Amino acid sequence: MDSETCPLHGRRSTHGDDATESAEEVLIRERDEARAERDALRAELAAERAIVEGRTTLPTPAEIAAHPGPWLVQYSDGGYDVLTERAALRYVSTLVGPPLRPVRWWPLEEVPRG
Numbered sequence: 001m002d003s004e005t006c007p008l009h010g011r012r013s014t015h016g017d018d019a020t021e022s023a024e025e026v027l028i029r030e031r032d033e034a035r036a037e038r039d040a041l042r043a044e045l046a047a048e049r050a051i052v053e054g055r056t057t058l059p060t061p062a063e064i065a066a067h068p069g070p071w072l073v074q075y076s077d078g079g080y081d082v083l084t085e086r087a088a089l090r091y092v093s094t095l096v097g098p099p100l101r102p103v104r105w106w107p108l109e110e111v112p113r114g
Helices: 023-053 061-066 085-094
Strands: 071-075 080-083 102-107
Touching: 061 085, 071 085, 080 085
Parallel strands: none
Antiparallel strands: 071 080, 071 102
8 A cells, every 4th residue: 555645544655665574464553553642632631731730739839839910719709819929929828818618720821801
């Protein structure tokens, strides 16, 4: 078989590149490639989900420094607040802040308007 696009997979065909590769070996290789792609997609989804869900532990001062800018905080009463980088750092460094306990943290690119 030549190296044209495979109508089944929609990409360059690797079927028969190695004349000694049996049909079973081709299926096993393709299965392994599909599993690797699935695992990579699952890992990407988990990382994206973690961003959306927010973190439930206080960020460290190093993590706050790595994400300069404001942080969205959800408190134990269900309320939300946006803390500046400085306020977030002060809160996690000295635990000085609002009397409510933060339960989720999200780093923001900029202060939301609205």
